[in-house]
Amino acid sequence: IIANWKMNPDTSDKAVTLVQTIEQAITGISDVEVVIASPFPFLSSIATILTHAKLGSQNAFWEDKGAYTGEISADMIKNLGVKYVLIGHSERRQDHPEETNEIINKKIIKALKNGLKIIFCIGERERDTKGCYFHFIKKEILEGLEGIDGKEADNIIIAYEPIWAIGAKAQRADRPDDTLKIVDFIREVLSSIFGKNLSRKIPVLYGGSVDADNAQDFLKNGGVQGLLVGRSSLDGKIFSKILKDADV
Numbered sequence: 001i002i003a004n005w006k007m008n009p010d011t012s013d014k015a016v017t018l019v020q021t022i023e024q025a026i027t028g029i030s031d032v033e034v035v036i037a038s039p040f041p042f043l044s045s046i047a048t049i050l051t052h053a054k055l056g057s058q059n060a061f062w063e064d065k066g067a068y069t070g071e072i073s074a075d076m077i078k079n080l081g082v083k084y085v086l087i088g089h090s091e092r093r094q095d096h097p098e099e100t101n102e103i104i105n106k107k108i109i110k111a112l113k114n115g116l117k118i119i120f121c122i123g124e125r126e127r128d129t130k131g132c133y134f135h136f137i138k139k140e141i142l143e144g145l146e147g148i149d150g151k152e153a154d155n156i157i158i159a160y161e162p163i164w165a166i167g168a169k170a171q172r173a174d175r176p177d178d179t180l181k182i183v184d185f186i187r188e189v190l191s192s193i194f195g196k197n198l199s200r201k202i203p204v205l206y207g208g209s210v211d212a213d214n215a216q217d218f219l220k221n222g223g224v225q226g227l228l229v230g231r232s233s234l235d236g237k238i239f240s241k242i243l244k245d246a247d248v
C-alpha cells in the first residue's frame with residue numbers, strides 16, 4: 001500500500017506526526033508492505049523515524065548530475081534512504097508537458113540503474129465507449145518500459161490510475177469489476193514484454209479515490225495486489241484503516 005502525499009503536508013512536523021501514526025498502525029498488521037512517497041524536503045527527517053514503512057519519493061530525474069537546475073537525481077534520493085520512486089504520475093504528466101512517455105522511459109531506466117524500485121503510473125484520461133483507452137494504456141506501458149530487461153521485473157510495480165478517478169475533482173473511484181478487466185489487460189501487455197513468468201512478479205496496484213470504504217473491495221475484487229492512495233493517506237486514521245483492511 002503506497003501513500004502518495006503529493007505536495008502535502010505543509011510542514012515537516014506534520015509529516016513526522018503522520019509517519020508516527022502510520023508506523024503505529026503497522027505494528028498491528030502482519031502482511032502488508034507500506035511505502036510513504038513523501039515530498040523531497042521531508043525525506044531526511046522521515047528516514048530517521050521509519051521502522052516498518054519504506055521511504056518513497058514522487059519523482060527522480062533521468063540524469064545523474066549536471067546542469068539541470070531544480071532537478072533531483074535517483075542517486076541523490078537513494079542516498080537519503082529512498083527505496084521506491086513514483087514515475088509518470090498523471091499530475092506530473094499533466095503539469096509538465098515535457099513529461100512524455102519517452103522521458104518517463106529515461107527516468108525509469110535511470111532509477112532502476114540506481115537500484116530503486118519504480119512505481120510506474122499509467123492510466124487513461126477518459127473511459128470512452130469505443131475502448132480506445134485500452135490502446136492508450138498499452139502505448140504507455142510499451143513506451144515507458146521500452147528496453148527494460150526482464151531481470152528488472154522484481155523492481156517494477158505498475159500503478160493503474162485512471163486520471164478521471166484521481167484527486168479532489170474526481171468523478172468517482174473506478175468500479176472494481178472494471179478495474180479487474182483492465183488489470184487483466186495490463187497483465188497481457190506485461191506478458192508480451194517480459195514473458196508470462198517474469199511478468200507475474202510485477203505487482204499491479206489501483207489508485208484513484210481510494211478510501212476506507214472501498215479499499216477492501218478493490219483488493220478483493222479488482223485483481224490488484226495493492227493500492228496507491230492519495231488524499232486518504234494524509235489522514236492517519238483513514239490510512240490506518242486501509243492498512244488494516246489490506247492485512248488479510
Ligand code: PEP
Pocket residue numbers: 004006161165166167168170207208209210228229230231232
Ligand atoms: C494519487 O494521487 O495517486 C491518487 C490516487 O490520488 P487520490 O487517492 O487522492 O485520488
